[in-house]
Amino acid sequence: MADEAYDGRKAGMNLRFDFSEDDVPRHWLGGRKSVTNFFDGLSIFFPLGERFFIKAVRAHHHLIKDDRLRKEVRAFCGQEGIHSREHEGYNDMLERQGYPARALEKRVEQLLDRVSARAPKRAQLAITCALEHFTALMAHAALDNGIFDEGHPTMAALWKWHAVEENEHKSVAFDVYLAAGGDYRERAVVMLFATAIFWAKVFEHQVAFMRRDGILYSPAEWARLGWHLFGKPGWLRQIIPLYFQYYRPSFHPRDLDCNSAIARWKREFESSPAYRKAA
Ligand SMILES: [Fe+2]
Ligand SMILES: [Fe+2]
Numbered sequence: 179m180a181d182e183a184y185d186g187r188k189a190g191m192n193l194r195f196d197f198s199e200d201d202v203p204r205h206w207l208g209g210r211k212s213v214t215n216f217f218d219g220l221s222i223f224f225p226l227g228e229r230f231f232i233k234a235v236r237a238h239h240h241l242i243k244d245d246r247l248r249k250e251v252r253a254f255c256g257q258e259g260i261h262s263r264e265h266e267g268y269n270d271m272l273e274r275q276g277y278p279a280r281a282l283e284k285r286v287e288q289l290l291d292r293v294s295a296r297a298p299k300r301a302q303l304a305i306t307c308a309l310e311h312f313t314a315l316m317a318h319a320a321l322d323n324g325i326f327d328e329g330h331p332t333m334a335a336l337w338k339w340h341a342v343e344e345n346e347h348k349s350v351a352f353d354v355y356l357a358a359g360g361d362y363r364e365r366a367v368v369m370l371f372a373t374a375i376f377w378a379k380v381f382e383h384q385v386a387f388m389r390r391d392g393i394l395y396s397p398a399e400w401a402r403l404g405w406h407l408f409g410k411p412g413w414l415r416q417i418i419p420l421y422f423q424y425y426r427p428s429f430h431p432r433d434l435d436c437n438s439a440i441a442r443w444k445r446e447f448e449s450s451p452a453y454r455k456a457a
Contacts, residue, residue, distance in 0.1 A: 191343070192260055193456040195336050197271035204275055206330035211391050212384075212403035217337065218272055219383030220316075222282045224265035224340075227309065228258040230290050234306040235351055237299045238358040247353050254350040257343045264336060277390050282383055289379075300358055304365045306351045308372035308424070314348035314431060315420050317341030319413035321439035335452035342443045345436040352431050362427045369424055 207214040232255045242248050272279040293302065320326065321341050326334040355365065384403075385394060393399040407414035423429050447453050 191339065191457075193264070193339055193453065195264055195267065195332055195456050197267045197332070202271065202330050202332055206333040207326070208328040210402060210406070211393055212388060212399040213406045215384060215387035215391065216403060216407075218277065219380060219387050221265050221268045221272070222279060222383050223286060223379070225262045225269060226283060226286050226290055228262040228265075230294070230302070231306045231310065231351065232258050233294075234299070234302040235354050238303055238354050241358045242354060243357070247350075247357065250347070250350045251354060254347045257347055261340055261343065264340075268336065278386055282386055285382075286379070289375075300355075300360055301364065301368060303351065303355050303358060304360060304368035305372055307355050307360075307365055308369040309376065310344075310348060310351045311369070311421070311424050311431065312376060313344045314434060315417040316413075317344040318434060318436050318439065319417045321345075321436070321443065323411040323413045323416075325411065325413060331450075331452040335450060335456060338443055338446070339453070342440050345440060348431040348434065366425055
């Protein structure tokens with residue numbers, strides 16, 4: 179949200195999406211299997227991942243002197259808690275559809291438990307900053323390219339709402355990291371590791387979902403996904419240069435300007451029946 183004052187009370191929306199509807203098709207993103215699998219695979223991370231973020235940020239609460247940042251932290255925890263709950267419902271739906279959502283969540287849990295037990299608290303905060311950078315960039319690019327516009331209304335509404343809120347609170351963990359005395363070298367090194375592990379897990383989830391759909395060995399499905407991510411619209415390709423900005427010593431998440439995408443979404447929010455149902 180550029181540098182505009184962030185007001186979590188205004189931004190946080192306690193939406194509840196109905197994933198029990200029979201009419202959410204399995205391949206809810208325009209019927210494209212491997213592309214839907216990609217987003218479903220990302221959803222696996224959120225329930226536990228966002229709780230990890232909350233814990234990492236809260237562990238440094240006592241070091242925050244600035245009242246505005248304290249307020250932002252409260253809003254951040256509120257938003258991530260709600261996202262976590264909604265993705266739990268989403269992942270329940272995936273499990274009912276026959277995908278190994280619970281088993282994959284279990285593996286994410288084991289990984290996060292290992293990190294929580296072994297990594298120092300500030301490194302856990304640096305991991306949070308790294309992954310929040312990914313979510314902010316992916317959210318920004320997805321909104322900008324209208325990725326979810328052809329999705330089922332409930333699923334499109336969920337992803338767009340989550341994307342907007344990720345952009346709204348993208349600076350919070352980073353500011354807490356700075357308040358906790360976090361330095362450039364630590365966050366850059368952590369980002370290297372976080373990048374390798376996160377994308378390896380994304381690939382693992384993609385394989386599991388595609389296997390369940392019987393398309394794991396389909397060159398056409400892999401080509402469709404590759405084209406979506408790196409060709410047209412190629413939203414993952416678009417964020418590569420933005421990803422590397424994290425390695426600049428002067429980097430700050432607020433430099434990413436998403437105001438127009440957020441403003442567009444807010445107009446959509448007012449008029450969308452999917453949001454009226456979830457409110
Ligand atoms: Fe979130
Ligand atoms: Fe977030």
